[in-house]
Amino acid sequence: MEDQKIVILHGFRPEEALAAMRALKAALPAAGEAAFATTTETNLGWKVGDLVAHVSEEHRLYKSLPRKV
Numbered sequence: 792m793e794d795q796k797i798v799i800l801h802g803f804r805p806e807e808a809l810a811a812m813r814a815l816k817a818a819l820p821a822a823g824e825a826a827f828a829t830t831t832e833t834n835l836g837w838k839v840g841d842l843v844a845h846v847s848e849e850h851r852l853y854k855s856l857p858r859k860v
Contacts, residue, residue: 795847796825803829826850 798815800808808829815822828834828846837845 796821797843797846798825798827799830801830
């Protein structure tokens with residue numbers, strides 16, 4: 792598995808998850824390129840390795856999209 796940093800949040804309201812992501816990025820420079828995910832009813836049943844692979848792929852695809860100016 793690649794060396795992608797991933798943070799998975801569970802049980803947070805959307806605004807709490809966003810605050811946690813921002814706080815982590817502010818506290819840890821290495822978290823700037825991390826992929827963040829929240830749990831869902833679907834992914835709660837996945838193996839951690841499967842979730843990490845899925846989030847990593849989504850993050851890679853998102854980063855490859857052209858940025859709006």
